[in-house]
Every structure is written in structure tokens, then in C-alpha cells.
Amino acid sequence: GAGVSQTPSNKVTEKGKYVELRCDPISGHTALYWYRQSLGQGPEFLIYFQGTGAADDSGLPNDRFFAVRPEGSVSTLKIQRTERGDSAVYLCASSLVLHSGANVLTFGAGSRLTVL
Amino acid sequence: DAKTTQPNSMESNEEEPVHLPCNHSTISGTDYIHWYRQLPSQGPEYVIHGLTSNVNNRMASLAIAEDRKSSTLILHRATLRDAAVYYCILDPGAQKLVFGQGTRLTINP
Numbered sequence A: 001g002a003g004v005s006q007t008p009s010n011k012v013t014e015k016g017k018y019v020e021l022r023c024d025p026i027s028g029h030t031a032l033y034w035y036r037q038s039l040g041q042g043p044e045f046l047i048y049f050q051g052t053g054a055a056d057d058s059g060l061p062n063d064r065f066f067a068v069r070p071e072g073s074v075s076t077l078k079i080q081r082t083e084r085g086d087s088a089v090y091l092c093a094s095s096l097v098l099h100s101g102a103n104v105l106t107f108g109a110g111s112r113l114t115v116l
Numbered sequence B: 001d002a003k004t005t006q007p008n009s010m011e012s013n014e015e016e017p018v019h020l021p022c023n024h025s026t027i028s029g030t031d032y033i034h035w036y037r038q039l040p041s042q043g044p045e046y047v048i049h050g051l052t053s054n055v056n057n058r059m060a061s062l063a064i065a066e067d068r069k070s071s072t073l074i075l076h077r078a079t080l081r082d083a084a085v086y087y088c089i090l091d092p093g094a095q096k097l098v099f100g101q102g103t104r105l106t107i108n109p
Helices: none
Strands: A005-007 A010-013 A019-024 A031-037 A044-050 A053-056 A065-068 A075-079 A088-097 A103-107 A111-115 B009-013 B018-023 B032-038 B045-050 B061-064 B070-075 B084-091 B103-108
Touching (some): A005 A088, A010 A019, A031 A075, A044 A065, A075 A088, B018 B032, B018 B084, B018 B103, B045 B070, B070 B084
Parallel strands (some): A010 A111
Antiparallel strands (some): A019 A075, A031 A044, A031 A088, A044 A053, A065 A075, A088 A103, B018 B070, B032 B045, B032 B084, B061 B070, B084 B103
16 A cells, blocks of 8 residues: 555453554565554554564563564554553554664554453 | 753744754754644654755655754744644654653744
8 A cells, every 4th residue: 555554443342352453554564563542642652673683672561462474564463361451552563774874763653452 | 862952831923934943962963853743632643854954845844953062943934733742853763762851832823
């Protein structure tokens, strides 16, 4: 597709449930990022992939959060035993590293997660 | 991670130029300076980036201080559609981008 696609756009779940959020990056972009954004805050880094492997997962808040990218394209962010504090917009981005070395990200519209 | 400092908010009038400042006194020699903006209910959008020289594109201009410790994003003629949160970010190259709080820009008609 032309842009980064995220599904679902909205997800409402109950505390304790399991949630999966999907990201379909721009074709040919090797790097893929997950961020989450709470109301009134800037995006908070969670994890990024270079190809199939997680190059930096230092932003994952705890072991309830996990992300995969098995074929180096689509990625899934998985949240186990959801808590009300997990409510946020989860943003995915993919990137093309320019010949200059600069890293330009293209973001999706986000998946809004509400945990009741 | 190198940090940037931006004003929390700024206000300008439609059809006037807007200068959004950013301080990054701890920038390293290889860090790119990036600007993204986020319109309401959308993901962030790339605006412009530079290393040492001033840069222009169809969206904006980026003026970088000679010592690289600060930069200014310039919107030459603001429209109501430019109302957004603007983020100044340092990019060490092929790594994560760390967003701060950004500057919320309000454009008055």
C-alpha cells in the first residue's frame, strides 16, 4: 500500500484480556517501529525491528508486552493481561534510511486501545 | 539519548511566518536534526531534516545555528492546516527516534 496501515483503528477490551495490534509497513522499508502515545504526551518508543529481529526493545514497559515480525514485513504487538494503564494510541512507523544516513519515519494513523 | 528543548506552545496568525525554536546543546557531530508534526487524531508526519546546512522543502525551511546547538523550523506562510504539535528530534542515524513533548502551534484566522 501507499502508507503504513494499522488495524484495528479502535479496540475496546476488558482488564485482563489479551490484545493484538497489527502493523503493515510500507513495502521495502526494512525498519519498523512501535510507539505508544498517551493523551497530551509525545510518542513513547517501545521497540524497533531491523528486518525480522528486534534491534532495540528497551522501551517495552514489562513482559506483558511482546512484538514480532516473523517475515520482515507485517508486525504484531501483543499485550497480555491488559491493564487500564495500557490505554493509549499505539503508533507504528516504518522507515527508509536515506543515502545520507538520516532515518525518515512514516507513521500510521495508530490503533486506539481502551482497557475498561 | 541527546535531548531537545522546545516551548510548550506558540501562537501565530494565518498567512504570517512562524519560527519554531529548538535547543539541542548536547548534540553530537553526527546527529541529524529532524522535525515532525502531528495533526489532531493523526500519526506524526515528517517535515524536514538537516545536518549542518540550512534546508528548504515544500513544507518548511530549517535554519541550523553555526554551532548546531539550536535550530529553527520556519513556516513561511502559516495556514489553519498548520495547527499541530511540532517535534524537534535528534537522529543518530538508523536508530530509534526519541520524541519529547513538542510545541503546540495554534494558528489564528
